[in-house]
Amino acid sequence: MPSTKKDDVFPAPPSPIPVHRFPKKGSTCTVTTASTSRSEEGEDDSDGTITWTEAEEKKLVRKLDWCFLPTVWLMALMSWMDRSSIGNAQLAGMGLDLDLSDDQYSMVIVVFYFGYVTCGPLSNLILSRTRPRLYLPILVGCWGLLTLSMAFVTNYTNLLMLRFSVGVFESGLSPATIFLISCWYRPDEQGKRISATLSAALLGGAFGGIISGSAAAWLEGVNHIRGWKWLFGIEGVFTIVWATISYWLMVDFPGSESTAKRFGERGRQIAVGRVKKEGVLLGRLDGEGSLTDAVERLGKAKSIRVALSDWRVWTITVGVGLLGCSTVLAYFYPILIFEMGFESITQTQFMTIPIWIMAVISAVLVGYFADSFPLRRSLMMGACMGSAAVFSSLVCVIQSPHARYGLLFFMAGGVWSSIALYLSLLAVTFSDMHPEARAFALALPGAVGNLGNVYGAYLFPGSDMPEYFMGFGVIAGTLGAGAVLFFVFHLLLRKRRLLGVDE
Template sequence: MLPPSAHVNGERSKSDSKNEEHIDVEQKDLSLPSPNLYGPEVDISTVDPSKLKRKMDIRFLPWLTLLYLMSFLDRGNIGNARLYNMQESLHVTDKQYLIALTVFFFPYALFEVPSNLVLRYFRPSRWIPFLVFSWGIVMMCHGFAHNYGDLIVLRFLLGLAEAGLYPGIVFYLSCWYKRSELGTRVAVFFSAATTAGAFSGFLAVAIHNMDGIGGRPGWAWIFILEGLATVLVAYFPETAKFLTEAERLYMIRDLKADQRHSAGGEEYKIEYVWQSLKDWKTYVAMGLCMGIAGATSSISLFMPTIIRELGFNATDANLMTVPVYAWACMVTCAVGFLGDRIGHRGLLNLALFGMGFVAYLILILSRSVALSYFAIFLAAASVYPTIRTAWISSNVEGFYKRASALGLALSFGNLNGAVTANVYRQNDRPWYRLGHGIVLAYIAIGWLSSLIYTVLLRRENEARDRGERDEVIDGIDNKNANLRNGRYDSVTEARVKKGDYWSGFRYTV
């Protein structure tokens, strides 16, 4: 299925005439016939916006959430299988186990940008099912591994196959929803990560009872059955025919009014990729993703182990992860909703990272099982809800620039999972002070990046309000216009060529 911006006539995706008048980006009556509107000949006055959004939500969110649930379940279930003697069966040392976890993150990070760029050419309805089917097969093969070499190869292939899903879905949603709507949808979709954590504990306990069936140990059946489930859900809706022509036109106009100027279609140019590389926001976003990914990766991979070392057996440790993830899921959805309603995503992030700092400080200092378990609740409820993708994609305009910037930020962030996959060593048990200290450093990086992003975006908006970024537009008298900001034939040309650097664009803080 392609977003509405891909279903356009070629002539409509080009700049309008030089005589185009200034467009009011705050125009709210999208049904007014105007030559500045996409598809002005179509009457959209009968479209009910609320019903249209519900229609889209029902169509997209359940299935996308399920796919991400399977992704997070499959990458993290190795932590559950470890509790049931997987290492001993494969003759894998603690160091080799950590290396196997690390190998996953390199292809997972490096393949995100290419996957996002080819998503439009291969179509989401083909590309995403291919990825899901591929990692489902790889996951099943984990159950037939015999040694350390097999595990290394399989973790590499799993990272390669899973790489394109998360950035692809977030980017895909950003092509359908306005910036003020995206946070809630991403939060619902990302809540699958915490839901997967809760399911993972339950499933591991239940599936382990198959120990010995077919000559396979219980830990192997965890991989086989969960991989098979992934293969069975490898499907993506094929077309956008569930929308009427009026509804599709309404969406494109609505996105344009929300400063998604590329919603009418955008031709690929390599310069859009270079724009993302030269944009300071990309690098601050990398720091933000670094802080978040470093923390979430460690939680998903090591929570069962950390809880077991507090003095519980394997089954109890798996079950005790369930309420932690359930609580984190509720907080994630609540934060996504608040982010869209109050708009202050930066302040929410600062508060969440601050809570995470307190959580890991408690984990470092605590000698009490009850206090440490409480701190794990606090840590999960602070790290998982932190806002990154909705915030980043909301502040980058242009189809391909947004795909590149989002992919780069997530790729760099996920590379740090390779670091936190090695910090919880067996010789540091039961309190794992070194691992908690390193994750605490990642949280500090995330907090600082959120602060920088918030302050600089706010300053840039204020500069644009003062007219300091105004371009020279032929035919428009503007006393603030300055040639250093560029000269363009029309407002549309300035919008298209400058993207979020256009003086009329306002960042979401």
């Protein structure tokens, strides 16, 4: 292997990194693709420079949107349905059948995150060395099979083992989706795509309510099978079927051979050139489509060290850790609503649906709006977390069940808008990293954020019903602290001009 300089392995990002816009209709873009050039295979022009028109780029993005986004959208939908349905199953009689105490139910929630937190960042390192088209369907199929198996559990121990295993396999989906979006889309295109995929996760909560309500109302006792067992069985089968179909729809990295087969050789050139123009480091791709550096791989240990040496990674990770506590509400919505005085279990299951719809609308709108201000996403995130903290505080002091139910809507809007913003903030902030280090950096905040669910699972014990002062108070405090942190982060980014763009 030829000797390399430090600047060859870690090339400095162009200054400034542009937030790309075509200056006028019909214009062309030109970019030198030396670092990813494969001229011996005919990928680029002889001088490593390619030129394309606005119409060509729009056509490529449209094709990509139609194959990539629906695939990961349904994957995310299945993921959230499978993980959050534990709350619906608990209300539908799982706790009684398995004789679960409050502490045991909390542990069932927590054990999922033991697997989720530890395996998420490592999963992205594996993804960077394999084919997304193969890797992601395998993950989805495995957790679908495990979810289906939960319909047959007969005791607490088996339920714990299955929940932990589901967390291991589900951990790879969200960071992989963000990593792929950062490789395929420009910074001013990422927010709306990320919010679109997040909307699937949120709609998974709504569909979970629909399926759970239907199971409780119409499938309870059919063939002598409890409704909560039907719930896990239906969700598991749907997930396995989609995992099989998704293999034919998923894309690999932009410069891969499969990209040339799907979008044409010209499409592969444009896919690589248009993100390279934004300062995104892609690297070379081997013949099978896995990602490598332009000169050499970093290796897993060095990738982790590079990511952890960046103060931006730590700041966002702490902020998302503070945000993560509030997402535990997803597991308690059915129980909280039921104990507010709405006594019908079926009605309670269906009453979770409007909350998730509110979360979807808020996340999608904020995601689309954020693409117009890609360098102010941290500021917008602080505002959303701050508003959610205010509404959580109000839940602590207002006793009317109907008013508290209404406040859950506004809390959901603020929390899940913040999630959409942080995911797109990651993709923009770390675009100048080596791709293997970026894979780890994109996954770490989400892993730490999900640790919030570990202690959050114990914030709503049955002894605190129906006020739950401790739970809503802690969530208000963590959201408020996170809002302050992201306001400061915005000022630091602006001062140091780390993104290289004038605001």
